Amino acid sequence: MISNMEAAIPMKPFERRIPESGRLSVAEPVAVEPKLTVGGLSAWYGRNRALHDVNLTVAPRSVMAAIGPSGCGKSTFLRCLNRMHELIPGARAEGTLLLDGKDLLGRDVDPVTLRRRVGMVFQRPNPFPTMSIRDNVAAGLKLNRVGGNHDEIVERTLRQSALWDEVKDRLGASALSLSGGQQQRLCIARALAVEPEVLLMDEPASALDPIATAKIEDLIHELKERYTIVIVTHNMQQAGRVSDHTAFFYMGDLVEVGPTEKIFTNPSEKRTEDYVTGKFG
Amino acid sequence: MRPSTDIASARAEPTPPRFAHLGDRAWGWGLTILGGTILFVAGLILLELGRVAAPAFDHLNIFRFLTSSDWDPVKERFGALPFIYGTLVTSLVAILVALPISVGLALFLSEMGPRRLGPPVAYAIEVLAAIPSVIFGLWGLFVLVPWLRTGLQPLLQETLGFLPFFRGPMIGLGYLAAGLILALMILPTIASVTIEVLKTVPPALKEGALALGATRWEAIRIAVLPYARPGILGATLLGLGRALGETMAVTMVIGNSPEISASLFAPGYTLPAVIANEFAEATGDVHIGALASLGLVLFGITLVLNAVAQTLIRTVARGPRGAKA
């Protein structure tokens, strides 16, 4: 099995991206409390069940990639994590979703406050077109009535998203004057400004060219020092490059979840192996 | 496109190519002529209006026409100011009342309200739009006016009577009645165009705001409304255009008195109303010419309004400017 794997997936990119700290997240320290615990999560669109009983945990300050073929439910899964799924008419979700032990799907949890703690970046960059770069980043702050010096926060998050140097002289310019890759980093900065604990990314680089994609991937590596990240991607190589853990979805089921290296080199399930070797998808 | 000169293919084709071309050409020319009739109609309207208005041009001084309040057909004195004033005031009242209601309606239907209420309310708006103007006037005359006279106007005078708008005798007929009935009539126009405009706002924008932790209203406020603003402005201008040209409902409730007054309770007159009332029995070509000149003024204003409105609405549909690939 291993020889097929090595032939099918080049391991070099996977190793190139390890940060200076040398931390390789192959084996997780058992004592750490998971940041997110998903228990028995099921989701429906009307009468169609899109997710069946998903169970997994996400460790703090790590990157979990959700992979799978089109329509497998990975995007639905992601949208359940910040309760954007239920905004679709007729859609609903059941199960438990614990953030630091507190159930987010409970009746007493306000989705609006939840979304401050769990931020999201979308597939296509969606900056607010009528606002400037600065106002875009500060939008979440203004909405949530966060006090303090917004300009400081704007600079800090733009630095975090590796965009500061490119825009520091034109913070007042329209957000639309940026390229696609820059806009996406702007959206990341906007999401980070409200200081979420978890960042959800829905195929964040799929609309971008390879250079912009590489920048986003570098960014994810830096961000995971501070944030817990769940990223949906249809690009397996990308999952291999950026994530510590990978969850493979197929037709609404969570087929397998585990350390990324294992999923790609020595998966337990045949379906997983078939997918990562490209037998279907 | 030249017909094939290849002998082999010419023999192989069931219909001779030149014949098919004739049909295409005739069709093309026929259509172009029909399309051109639109331009012809536009030119016809403009020219004919001018021709009917012409007899008044020698008699009229444009400045006095637009600024004098003395409208006396017998003495051939034509000052159109009361009509211009009345048209503007009633339309302004109509917009002020209709705009918030229409936008609220549009938002309720497309964003904020329960989905199940959508279709029946949308249907009700269509019904409102289909009612003929004279029936609005009938209802206005026998229902709205008495209610104004006995209910709303006294209330307004009690509470806001210090303002010049709500002073004076309350007879029901007048600028306020006309403004309110116009508001009702332009509601469907503004609301339906606004709904269309809201549909063209990319949903990703609203999602982006919601993902930041915005409430539904806040997402609309910071993401949807700014994007849709030019389109809503266009919808308003369309409604304004309709209000300016509305004749029957207005003439039935406004009192038809060529006086200018600051009070909304006073009777007044509008451009379309005076044309409707005087044209059939106009005394002489100059009188007719003067009325037609009023029509020209109306034509010009609504033309410009509609053109600007169309451009604005198209701007929103096309997407934000300044976007790089």
Place this chain on the structure above:
Amino acid sequence: MNTLRWRRFVNGFWTIASGTGVLVALVPLASLLWLVVSRGAPGLSASFFVSLPTPVGEAGGGVGNAITGTFFMVGLASLMALPVGVGAGVYLAEKGDGPAGKVIRFTAEVLSGVPSIVIGIVAYGLIVAQMKRFSALAGSVALALIMIPSLARSTEDFIRLVPSSLREASLALGVPGWKTSLRVIVPTALGGIVTAVLLAVARAAGETAPLLFTALNNQYWNTDPTQPTASLTVQIYNYAISPYEDWHAKAWTAALVLLLLVGLLNLTARLLSRNRMAGAR
């Protein structure tokens, strides 16, 4: 969180405020419809449909001549407007993408916003002034001029709804372009075109202002296009502004008749378009 409660309150406030907008629009509508029915129905009888108007104080009478007058003039107007309006619509759909088409479309759009009373003046100049008398012809011309621009635009919209794959299939069979348009595209769009026509007819039937000084009015039956003719709308107007109670009652009844007519046309148009949409699947 204090601000959160305030934000939720604002959210609720605006939801209710926009809902009030719905009420403010619907209450007058309900009142109008109710009154037309309740005040108009008592006077509704078979004779109302077929009798001539009677002088003040005399019982009975009806709006028979007004009904036939409306049918007559709207019919004549349709004869003039349909070929031109639908034809221009087909032009816009088939050849309307160039600069000429854009100008024509814009003109049609703008023309449909011209006040109907201004159109009346035009018809006056064209017909009444030449013939030195008021006539049904003049009224019909006014109505036709009103119908043409909106008819052209709605026809264009309906024809554009026909999928281009239909045209391609026909051309691939060797059917020449003009035949494809005439025998394939237009018949497919026919349901929509009929809907557009019905709506234009309904609008014309409800017009009053342009008829006031073109067709004027007539106390008797008339089928001569060169004579003044009664119409339902003008009759309602005359009855309404008169000082006589019994004529006011007749105004309500005539309004009910007009509403039924316009309502029937609109309803047929809606049903037709709905059937088309459903059948097209």
